[in-house]
Amino acid sequence: MRVAILGAGAKGICMLNAMVQEGIDATVFEAQSVPGGVWTNTEVPYMSLQLASRHYRFPDFPHPKSVDMASASYVQRYMHRYIKHRGLDDYILYNTAVTGLEETGQGVHVTWTDAKTESKRSSDTFDRVICTGQSSIPRIPAEYAAHANVVHTSKLSGKVLNQSKGKTCVVVGGSKSAAEAVYHLREHGAEVTWVARKFYSFAMYHAGTTIDFSTVIPCVPGIVSGKNQDCLFPLVVQDGDELDAGSGNTLVPAEYVALRAATKIQGDVIEVGPRSLTVRPKQKLNEATSDEPITVTCDLVVLATGYELNRCRLTGETKAVAQTVRVIQPDLLPHAMTTFGIINSSLQGAFMRRYLQSAASTSQLFDDFCAQDVNRWRLFLYQMHYLATDNEMADYYDYQVPVGAWLILASTCVVVLLVFLGIIAGVSHAVQAARSKAT
Numbered sequence: 401m402r403v404a405i406l407g408a409g410a411k412g413i414c415m416l417n418a419m420v421q422e423g424i425d426a427t428v429f430e431a432q433s434v435p436g437g438v439w440t441n442t443e444v445p446y447m448s449l450q451l452a453s454r455h456y457r458f459p460d461f462p463h464p465k466s467v468d469m470a471s472a473s474y475v476q477r478y479m480h481r482y483i484k485h486r487g488l489d490d491y492i493l494y495n496t497a498v499t500g501l502e503e504t505g506q507g508v509h510v511t512w513t514d515a516k517t518e519s520k521r522s523s524d525t526f527d528r529v530i531c532t533g534q535s536s537i538p539r540i541p542a543e544y545a546a547h548a549n550v551v552h553t554s555k556l557s558g559k560v561l562n563q564s565k566g567k568t569c570v571v572v573g574g575s576k577s578a579a580e581a582v583y584h585l586r587e588h589g590a591e592v593t594w595v596a597r598k599f600y601s602f603a604m605y606h607a608g609t610t611i612d613f614s615t616v617i618p619c620v621p622g623i624v625s626g627k628n629q630d631c632l633f634p635l636v637v638q639d640g641d642e643l644d645a646g647s648g649n650t651l652v653p654a655e656y657v658a659l660r661a662a663t664k665i666q667g668d669v670i671e672v673g674p675r676s677l678t679v680r681p682k683q684k685l686n687e688a689t690s691d692e693p694i695t696v697t698c699d700l701v702v703l704a705t706g707y708e709l710n711r712c713r714l715t716g717e718t719k720a721v722a723q724t725v726r727v728i729q730p731d732l733l734p735h736a737m738t739t740f741g742i743i744n745s746s747l748q749g750a751f752m753r754r755y756l757q758s759a760a761s762t763s764q765l766f767d768d769f770c771a772q773d774v775n776r777w778r779l780f781l782y783q784m785h786y787l788a789t790d791n792e793m794a795d796y797y798d799y800q801v802p803v804g805a806w807l808i809l810a811s812t813c814v815v816v817l818l819v820f821l822g823i824i825a826g827v828s829h830a831v832q833a834a835r836s837k838a839t
């Protein structure tokens with residue numbers, strides 16, 4: 401079996417590691433000159449992990465204890481160190497952009513070029529192709545594209561931030577990238593209006609700790625049921641239909657203070673002008689509720705609108721080929737229950753290694769993963785163990801749940817049961833007392 405992996409970001413590295421461990425012949429094609437994918441972005445000065453660093457690591461390669469909320473450049477170097485640590489460098493072709501995939505009936509014919517000169521380098525046939533990269537192509541909705549004063553968060557450079565002093569800025573989007581942009585623009589002296597269809601909620605992060613677990617407990621049912629209900633610490637109080645909005649990402653206390661104070665408009669942007677945005681508010685925060693459209697003038701619009709699903713920049717005919725059984729796309733890779741980047745990727749790598757020989761379609765693989773292959777309780781304990789420790793850990797399939805974890809789980813269930821029985825006993829006692837008093 402010969403496997404081509406497109407991209408040497410977190411996912412490509414995890415996939416490669418899993419393949420090499422199994423003795424599968426794998427090659428990574430990376431368009432850039434270094435590994436790390438999104439973490440090679442040097443443009444955004446504040447770009448860092450949005451979670452505690454210990455949540456973003458290869459299971460068998462912990463960070464030094466001193467590293468907390470690491471910067472993008474640290475994460476990029478960390479990934480490179482991991483490649484060297486595992487001896488994976490020889491399997492990666494840098495400066496090599498895959499430009500074509502063609503189904504031959506026996507395999508996928510891959511064509512690649514020199515990423516700098518764009519001259520054709522070579523081509524070869526592989527049994528499977530794994531594409532990676534979910535956050536590489538900024539999503540810029542068409543209505544914004546024509547305007548010069550629009551910048552995506554992935555390009556919010558030091559220069560743009562410095563020039564924002566005293567300017568009116570609108571940040572569009574409700575998740576962590578938006579929160580960071582609002583915070584940093586305000587820190588640079590800009591006057592910011594934050595517009596979002598939905599404002600996400602975030603866990604409070606305290607330096608040196610992992611997550612404040614009091615904010616995590618409410619999301620346990622969502623994690624266990626797999627419904628991704630990250631109902632963490634609310635930044636704003638939402639009405640009923642917003643309750644599913646949440647983010648596993650964290651904010652530090654200073655960000656909370658600043659963001660609570662920021663002007664926010666919850667609603668849809670209905671018109672984009674050269675120096676203005678018109679929003680139909682759903683709920684106008686900080687001011688009286690009204691659904692009259694609001695026009696906000698702005699020198700700068702910052703789009704925190706996320707990323708296009710990256711099909712490894714493959715277009716046209718090639719994109720169509722990329723739907724076949726042999727080509728595995730990032731969106732078809734099964735998502736583990738919680739989505740901490742690298743651990744999720746390494747779970748996917750372990751999963752992929754087990755299933756690579758299978759002739760099933762990738763969507764069938766996904767169903768298998770969800771339906772049969774993953775024991776949710778075991779995975780939940782694995783992930784909790786992973787979050788709680790800085791230890792090296794085996795991948796999910798080799799992981800032995802420590803007896804202590806089962807004991808903690810069992811005793812927690814017993815305590816919950818006792819509390820529940822106590823409440824029932826208390827209530828029935830009170831009802832009986834009330835009845836006998838009445839008679």
Ligand SMILES: Cc1cc2nc3c(=O)[nH]c(=O)nc-3n(C[C@H](O)[C@H](O)[C@H](O)COP(=O)(O)OP(=O)(O)OC[C@H]3O[C@@H](n4cnc5c(N)ncnc54)[C@H](O)[C@@H]3O)c2cc1C
Nearest residue numbers: 407409410411431437438449450451497498533535712741
């Ligand atoms: C600002 C920001 C902050 C984030 N913070 C966190 C966080 O705190 N925690 C978390 O879990 N996740 C975070 N993420 C998500 C992050 O995207 C993932 O954690 C992870 O790094 C994605 O890895 P990847 O390998 O899937 O993709 P990428 O990192 O995008 O790597 C894809 C690689 O493929 C290469 N490539 C693409 N097309 C081709 C081609 N045709 N030929 C050759 N090479 C190609 C690209 O050059 C790139 O290097 C963040 C993302 C962003 C943008």
